[in-house]
Amino acid sequence: MSKLSEKFLAARNYDLAGTLTSGQAFRWRAVGQEWLGVVRGNPVLLRQEAGGVVGRGLGGGPADWQVVADYLQVSVEIDAVTETFPKDGVMERAVEACRGLRLLRQEPWECLASFILSSTKQIVQIQQIVRALCECYGERIVVQSEVIKEPLYSFPSAERLAGLDEAALRSCKMGFRAPYLLETARRVASGAVDLEGIRHLKTAEAREVLVSLPGVGEKIANCVLLFAYGFQDAFPVDVWVKRAVTELYFPKRKPTEKRLRRFIETHFGPNAGYAQQYLFHYMRVRKR
DNA sequence: CTCCAGGCGCCTT
DNA sequence: AAGGCGCATGGA
Numbered sequence: 001m002s003k004l005s006e007k008f009l010a011a012r013n014y015d016l017a018g019t020l021t022s023g024q025a026f027r028w029r030a031v032g033q034e035w036l037g038v039v040r041g042n043p044v045l046l047r048q049e050a051g052g053v054v055g056r057g058l059g060g061g062p063a064d065w066q067v068v069a070d071y072l073q074v075s076v077e078i079d080a081v082t083e084t085f086p087k088d089g090v091m092e093r094a095v096e097a098c099r100g101l102r103l104l105r106q107e108p109w110e111c112l113a114s115f116i117l118s119s120t121k122q123i124v125q126i127q128q129i130v131r132a133l134c135e136c137y138g139e140r141i142v143v144q145s146e147v148i149k150e151p152l153y154s155f156p157s158a159e160r161l162a163g164l165d166e167a168a169l170r171s172c173k174m175g176f177r178a179p180y181l182l183e184t185a186r187r188v189a190s191g192a193v194d195l196e197g198i199r200h201l202k203t204a205e206a207r208e209v210l211v212s213l214p215g216v217g218e219k220i221a222n223c224v225l226l227f228a229y230g231f232q233d234a235f236p237v238d239v240w241v242k243r244a245v246t247e248l249y250f251p252k253r254k255p256t257e258k259r260l261r262r263f264i265e266t267h268f269g270p271n272a273g274y275a276q277q278y279l280f281h282y283m284r285v286r287k288r
Numbered sequence: 289c290t291c292c293a294g295g296c297g298c299c300t301t
Numbered sequence: 302a303a304g305g306c307g308c309a310t311g312g313a
Contacts, residue, residue: 023294119295125311126294175309180296217296238294257303280294291313300305 007065010052011074015100017048019072022281023123024104024227026114026130027155036148039071040064040107043141043152046072058143058152073102082278084269090248091268091275094282101281103274104227108195109188110155111228116181116215117174118223130155132172137161162189180215187213203231226273235264235272244279 020028020035028037034045034056043058046068053072057063069075078100085091117133118126137160138153161169162185169178187193193213198206203225210221218237225234237260245264246254255263268275 115294116296118293120293120308121295121310122293122312128311170309173310176296176307177309215296219295223294236294239292240294293310293312296308298306301303 005057005062007055007057007063007068008049008052009055009065009069009072009074011072012051013078013100014048014053014072014074014102015098016046016053016072018098018101018281018285019104020046022098022101022277023284024277025106025111026123026127027134031148036152038141038152038154039068041141041154042067043143044068045145045148058145058148060142060144070105073105076102078102081271081274084271085275085278086267086269090244091278094275094278097282097285098278101278103230103277105230106228107155108198108224108228109158112184112188112195112210112213112216112220112224113155113158113161113181115220115223115227116184117177118220119177119215129172129174133169133174136168136172137164158185158188161185177215183214184216199229203233206231207234226276232271232273235268235276237261237264237276238280240280240283241276244283 016035020037025037028035030036031045034047036045038044042063044063045056045058047054053074055063055065055068082095085095114126114130117129121129134153134155137156139156141152141154143152161181164182166178166182169182174181188195193209198209201209206225206229207218207221210216210224211218222234222236225231226236242260245260249263264272
């Protein structure tokens with residue numbers, strides 16, 4: 001592997017490992033000191049360096065580093081974002097514990113499909129299911145590297161999955177989520193739902209479109225709005241975030257569901273989505 | 289072994 | 302509107 005294929009992506013205060021393992025994306029795998037993954041069809045190895053991220057392209061041709069930079073959101077001034085978080089002990093601790101954590105800007109279809117598979121699954125299990133799906137129905141990507149021995153696969157397109165049946169999907173161990181993924185793939189592939197068009201809608205309208213898909217409720221819709229489209233006001237509330245907010249902000253008495261929702265909507269400011277990810281990751285790293 | 293996981297859909301009140 | 306339950310699978 002020649003040095004020529006390396007690319008330095010400048011980024012101030014970027015925690016690559018934290019970002020890639022914080023439950024936003026499920027395809028990254030540690031290989032030595034690097035992270036192996038596929039970004040919009042570009043097979044890459046990424047590693048942390050002072051002042052940024054270094055990428056190595058693994059494909060036959062040159063990798064599209066503009067696409068990778070956008071995916072990683074390296075140009076986001078993260079300090080300016082965390083600056084807008086509420087000045088309370090909880091968020092200060094979360095920022096301290098997760099310094100450099102970013103929200104990714106993922107491909108909508110991969111993000112949507114992955115989160116349909118996420119319901120009542122631990123992150124390791126989501127990774128396993130997604131990996132099985134890619135190995136079975138993704139396209140083989142030829143890797144030019146002596147280091148990476150195993151084959152890489154693209155994330156299977158909606159069109160590809162739409163042509164399968166439920167049993168084929170169940171073979172990837174996704175259980176009751178199979179019919180949801182299949183029907184959603186068919187609606188996306190047929191054009192009944194336009195994932196690119198969602199980009200130009202307001203948050204509430206975009207959420208409405210996503211929630212209309214089978215297997216997609218408020219939580220998963222918010223994950224896609226935040227992790228794929230960058231709607232900063234989308235705030236996924238899962239068991240961890242609910243637990244975090246309840247324990248950290250209402251230690252005395254458990255709030256009602258309505259009270260909890262209202263608190264979340266008003267407390268976290270203009271970058272609530274980012275705040276949510278810091279809370280989520282903080283709860284997870286705190287546990288270990 | 290039991291418990292529960294980045295939920296959702298559907299059926300009761 | 303709000304609450305309860307089943308769903309399929311496998312880590313912990």
